Amino acid sequence: MSASTSGPASGPSGPTRRSGLRRAAVESVSGLPRQFWWLWTSTLINRLGAFVATFLALYLTVERGYSASYAGLVAALHGLGGVISSVGAGVMADRLGRRPTMLIAQLSTAASVALLGFMTDPVAIALVAGLVGMASNASRPAVQAMMADIVAPKDRVRAFSLNYWAINLGFAISSTAAGLIAEHGYLALFLGEAALVLACALVVYRKLPESRPTTNAQGGADGGAGGPAPAPVSMRTVLHDGRFMTVVGLNLLLALLFQQAYVSMPVAMGQDGFSSTDFGLVIGLNGVLVVLLQIPVTRFIEHRSPALLLIGSALLAGYGFGLTALAGSVAMYAVAVTVWTLGEIINSPTQMGLVVRLSPLHGRGRYQGMYALSWSAASLTAPLLGGVVIDHYGADALWGGCAVVGTMAAVGYGVLLRGLSGRPGAGAVARGTADAGASAGAGASEPVA
Known part of the structure; x- marks a missing residue:
């Protein structure tokens, strides 16, 4: 091909580029x-109101005058509540x-959050904060299980990504509005x-039918024509599923x-002489990049291959936080945040797709609960681990350890x-059953009274 032939086609025109972006957005x-989009809307409304967890420490120390140690205890109890409720x-x-x-989770959250606002006794505040943690985390397994029920296997990664996008969009808006x-x-x-x-609960009540798979009289699942009854799934089943x-x-x-x-990052930035405004700018970059x-x-x-994506996301997360050890300016902190945020963006939908793939159709709620438990446990233990490492070994040791953990x-x-894909045995059967159930969509749901 001659140079003269290739020259005019070297770049798309403005209208063509805009058309391509518009087509990509539509796709x-x-x-x-439709049921997914009502679920997405309920998630967005819920995250738009996520005020209390974000500002609880400031409320306790500035408004109520309690110590930082007490605020840390309340935060730990809030996290402990999430640990307890995840599996249940x-x-x-x-x-x-x-x-x-x-x-149940959303109505309990609304009641406990409102009650917390009127508590003045330190013991009462701590106890109600634990209840808020339990209630606010209890809807997560059900939301993820419903999403797996109603979205076809080929679209799950995209659906989980859109839901995660709604979470971060809501959080970005609520954080600004809360101030x-x-x-x-x-x-x-x-x-x-x-x-x-309460508005979120109203959307769920009015617009979301039940999606839990049912077993027909012949033993098949979701209206299938006969076949063996699905094996019962208990928490012991989950715990014995090694993979x-x-x-x-x-x-x-x-x-x-x-x-x-x-x-740990705000503590490390404070030790390096950076202000709370600097930290706000740096951590705000995470939300902007996700959106x-x-x-x-x-x-x-x-x-693309889930294995390569999860390996890559783990390395980006580990070495992104590892880069924090080299940060001597706000710009370098921003670079580190950018790297681990890319890991977060890749990991979230890919990981959720893997969890659904490994979950049997009639045990999705239990499997999602155990998965949610890992996040709740991290929110409870991360402050303790980070603080101990920084106090005894310094922040650079913590960031180096993050790189090691990411590599592991x-x-x-x-x-x-x-x-x-070639896994033999019950796990492979479970994945096949799960995918078949999701393909059936909401039409296989039990009727709503």
């Missing part, structure tokens, strides 16, 4: 069931159904979150890394996912 959101809510999602579990609302009194934050959680529990353990390692952004990049990055990774997780994913 990113098309083909998903997963069992409820399988036994009672996804929709009732979400409604303005707090100027008029912290009680408004508690009551505002309670009101938005899935390894996924939970590897996710715990990564969750411990990501939690350092909100626990801007989550959907285009997901389009790029959607049909990458190696673990490589070993775990080798030959996953």
